Amino acid sequence: xxxxxxxxxxxxxxxxxxxxxxxxxxxxxxxxxxxxQKAFGWDDYAAAMSxxxxxxxxxxxxxxxxxxxxxxxxxIHPASEVPVALKFWWLCEPFYVISNMAIKASIGIxxxxxxxxPIHKIVVWTVLVVTEVYxxxxxxxxxxxxxxSSYFWTQYTGGKGTCMDPYITVAVFYGYSAVTCAGDWTFSxxxxxxxxxxxxxxxxxxSVVLILAVGALASIATIARIPYxxxxxxxxxxxxxxxxxxxxxxxxxxxxxxAACCATLRPLLRKVMxxxxxxxxxxxxRGVTNTSRMGDTxxxxxxxxxxxxxxxxxxxxxxxxxxxxxxxxxxxxxxTSAWHPEDERDIEVGSNTSETMIINTKTSxxxxxxxxxxxxx
Numbered sequence: 001x002x003x004x005x006x007x008x009x010x011x012x013x014x015x016x017x018x019x020x021x022x023x024x025x026x027x028x029x030x031x032x033x034x035x036x037q038k039a040f041g042w043d044d045y046a047a048a049m050s051x052x053x054x055x056x057x058x059x060x061x062x063x064x065x066x067x068x069x070x071x072x073x074x075x076i077h078p079a080s081e082v083p084v085a086l087k088f089w090w091l092c093e094p095f096y097v098i099s100n101m102a103i104k105a106s107i108g109i110x111x112x113x114x115x116x117x118p119i120h121k122i123v124v125w126t127v128l129v130v131t132e133v134y135x136x137x138x139x140x141x142x143x144x145x146x147x148x149s150s151y152f153w154t155q156y157t158g159g160k161g162t163c164m165d166p167y168i169t170v171a172v173f174y175g176y177s178a179v180t181c182a183g184d185w186t187f188s189x190x191x192x193x194x195x196x197x198x199x200x201x202x203x204x205x206x207s208v209v210l211i212l213a214v215g216a217l218a219s220i221a222t223i224a225r226i227p228y229x230x231x232x233x234x235x236x237x238x239x240x241x242x243x244x245x246x247x248x249x250x251x252x253x254x255x256x257x258x259a260a261c262c263a264t265l266r267p268l269l270r271k272v273m274x275x276x277x278x279x280x281x282x283x284x285x286r287g288v289t290n291t292s293r294m295g296d297t298x299x300x301x302x303x304x305x306x307x308x309x310x311x312x313x314x315x316x317x318x319x320x321x322x323x324x325x326x327x328x329x330x331x332x333x334x335x336t337s338a339w340h341p342e343d344e345r346d347i348e349v350g351s352n353t354s355e356t357m358i359i360n361t362k363t364s365x366x367x368x369x370x371x372x373x374x375x376x377x
Contacts, residue, residue, distance in 0.1 A: 001066045002081050007243040008070030012062055014247050018254035019058040022261075026051040029261040032268040043109040047260055050102035054253050057095035061246060064088035072240045085239050086153035089246075096249055097139045100180065103218075103256045104131055107187055110263075114194050123190060131183040138176045145169055166233040173229045177222050184219035184256075218256035221248050 004012050029047060034040045061069070068076035068085035076082055108128040115121045145168075146152040151161025191209045225248035234241040 002068055002071075002076060004065040004070070006071040006075060007240065008065040008068070011070045011243060011246055012065045015058040015061045015250050018250055019055060019062075022051055022054055022254050022257045025258050025261040025265075028268060029264050032265055036267045036271065041109070041113075043106040043113075044264075046102050046106035046109060047257065050099045050106065050253075050257055053095045053099035053102060054257060057092050057099055057253070058250065060088045060091040060095065061250065064092070069239050069246070070243050072237055076239075080157075082239070083153040083157050086156070087150075089239065089242070090149070090152045092246070092249075093142045094139055096253060097135055097142070099253050100218075100256065101132055101135045103253070103260055104128070104135075104180070104183060104187075107256075107260050110260075111187060111190060111194075114191075116194075120190065120194060123186065127183045127186050131179055134176060134179045138172055141169065141172050166235070170230055170232050173232065174226070177226055177229065181219045181222050184216060184222070188213035188216040188219075217259040218252050221252035221255055224248050225252065 026048060030040075030044065033044050064085050067081045067088060069089060073079070073082060076085070105128065108124055111124050112121060115124060143149065146155070146161055146163040148161050151159050151163060153159075155161065155163070191213050195205050195209060225245060228242075228244035228248065231241040231245060232238075
């Protein structure tokens with residue numbers, strides 16, 4: 001082993017920081033969804049899986065810095081550490097791809113639960129399928145760019161094998177960056193179409209869109225990495241030349257995981273902020289649950305009625321937002337939340353006649369029912 005030096009220190013610091021950050025936000029998300037909302041879903045499983053693969057990805061990158069990653073060959077002593085560092089660099093890439101596949105699936109599943117119109121579902125499914133299929137293609141291209149795979153790191157020590165032209169790998173990487181960027185921005189723009197026809201204040205609409213538009217953060221790092229992708233062709237100083245690719249790949253994945261998890265933490269913030277001395281946001285902006293406009297303190301029903309889609313575009317636009325399937329199964333009905341003025345928290349109740357959409361924390365959105373909300377259980 002060698003002491004991390006050169007740009008290897010940047011790799012070590014960046015990966016260690018983001019490994020810690022993602023561990024914190026994923027733990028908070030799992031606690032929030034499993035214990036506060038009691039509504040653990042497939043998007044949460046996908047987010048947890050993404051974190052597991054990201055930790056493996058980070059572990060290999062950090063280990064690589066102790067064998068020469070981020071340094072020039074002349075500075076790595078003994079020289080036998082070079083193929084070891086290349087081996088850990090090679091191990092990073094598959095876990096990087098799988099981690100990104102999982103977090104994009106998590107975001108897609110969350111958006112699918114909010115889609116009402118068929119065209120929106122088609123858009124989400126199209127982005128998911130294209131992104132996942134191309135990611136799988138990129139995964140196998142990288143995995144088998146050298147045959148045997150070990151030739152990727154043994155070619156510098158007299159190993160025998162063959163590798164595909166590095167221009168092919170670079171071209172596929174450019175394609176991967178373009179596909180993931182397009183998917184991220186589609187997922188970021190789509191929430192605007194999901195909520196913009198709702199009869200709610202502009203400020204509330206913007207708030208919901210910003211919460212759901214999490215994919216754009218990861219794409220910033222993807223775009224920043226594009227100028228450095230061609231360094232994958234530089235075999236002579238590969239460990240040093242590809243440092244920027246390693247740094248931005250880490251940032252891309254970590255930002256995606258962090259943003260996707262933070263979008264689900266509103267219930268937890270509402271729970272802890274009063275204890276920290278901050279006023280609750282319920283009294284300022286709670287949609288139908290604002291206590292200053294509350295018509296029935298037991299049901300939390302506003303005097304102005306629930307949010308519905310505008311009818312300006314005809315009968316088809318009056319389609320109600322149908323129920324968000326509860327994680328406990330279809331027999332539980334649609335998840336609804338009732339605002340309880342005594343203890344300032346949401347109460348989950350079952351309903352099979354949920355009709356309209358209002359702002360809350362079940363993936364940032366929940367549904368209001370025309371029926372009376374059952375008494376607190």
